[in-house]
Amino acid sequence: xxxxxxxxxxxxxHKTRAEAVDLATKLVAELADGSHKYLIAPSFTSLEAVAxxxxxxxxxxxxxxxxxxxxxxxxxEVSVLQLxxxxxxxxxxxxxxxxxxxxxxDALINKKLLLALKHGFEIxxxxxxxxxxxxxxxxxxxxxxxxxxxxxxxxxxxLDRIVIAYEPVWAIGTGKTxxxxxxxxxxxxIRNLIGKLYGNEAAKKIIIQYGGSVKPENAAELMAKENxxxxxxxxxxxxxxxxxxxxKFKAS
Ligand code: PEP
Numbered sequence: 001x002x003x004x005x006x007x008x009x010x011x012x013x014h015k016t017r018a019e020a021v022d023l024a025t026k027l028v029a030e031l032a033d034g035s036h037k038y039l040i041a042p043s044f045t046s047l048e049a050v051a052x053x054x055x056x057x058x059x060x061x062x063x064x065x066x067x068x069x070x071x072x073x074x075x076x077e078v079s080v081l082q083l084x085x086x087x088x089x090x091x092x093x094x095x096x097x098x099x100x101x102x103x104x105x106d107a108l109i110n111k112k113l114l115l116a117l118k119h120g121f122e123i124x125x126x127x128x129x130x131x132x133x134x135x136x137x138x139x140x141x142x143x144x145x146x147x148x149x150x151x152x153x154x155x156x157x158x159l160d161r162i163v164i165a166y167e168p169v170w171a172i173g174t175g176k177t178x179x180x181x182x183x184x185x186x187x188x189x190i191r192n193l194i195g196k197l198y199g200n201e202a203a204k205k206i207i208i209q210y211g212g213s214v215k216p217e218n219a220a221e222l223m224a225k226e227n228x229x230x231x232x233x234x235x236x237x238x239x240x241x242x243x244x245x246x247x248k249f250k251a252s
Pocket of ligand 1: 010167171172173174175211212213214232233234235236
């Protein structure tokens with residue numbers, strides 16, 4: 001495959017600073033000889049400490065969200081300027097927990113994405129359908145809407161800083177994984193959509209991660225599929241042993 005595999009760990013609202021430092025230190029050591037692209041996204045409170053550990057290694061530093069405004073009277077929010085200041089390189093946007101628990105809509109996610117791009121970040125844009133949407137045959141339409149709206153106003157020149165993560169909501173943290181065939185079908189649909197929006201070259205290059213109960217046992221099988229270029233990992237990213245096993249999967 002011409003695209004690099006990209007394995008990202010989303011630590012969600014887990015780990016104290018000391019725990020985050022401990023995990024990041026283990027990952028840096030274990031993945032020094034890894035051959036894929038890696039990212040970890042700790043909580044805001046651990047970013048600065050983890051930045052010192054991953055600096056100069058092959059592990060990128062990610063944030064799990066950002067504010068839609070640059071700065072100002074936005075109590076409780078964290079701005080792209082602050083994230084840049086502590087060394088964040090990538091921002092995860094549109095995670096299903098942001099969409100469904102915190103009611104972020106496509107317009108808000110698009111506003112954040114444009115702001116993050118303006119400040120030079122790489123973005124992982126998460127998309128995915130609810131169980132009832134899948135069961136009523138709307139999975140593709142939901143992903144299409146989230147991508148078209150999420151990328152509104154993004155010029156082709158910035159597409160190399162966009163990664164898409166397909167995360168069916170019913171598979172996140174539930175232990176249920178989409179079959180490799182089902183996941184690959186949606187990934188192919190997304191790649192084709194990127195082709196329609198940005199042309200064939202962009203479609204060939206874009207990294208599309210799969211997320212939803214990725215574990216050491218299913219990682220290789222998922223990533224063997226033509227259109228699955230990596231993983232966004234939640235639960236299994238919280239332990240060095242399981243994340244490293246996923247991160248070092250053998251490509252077939
Ligand atoms: C996620 O948080 O993006 C995720 C996919 O979680 P999990 O791996 O636990 O399903």
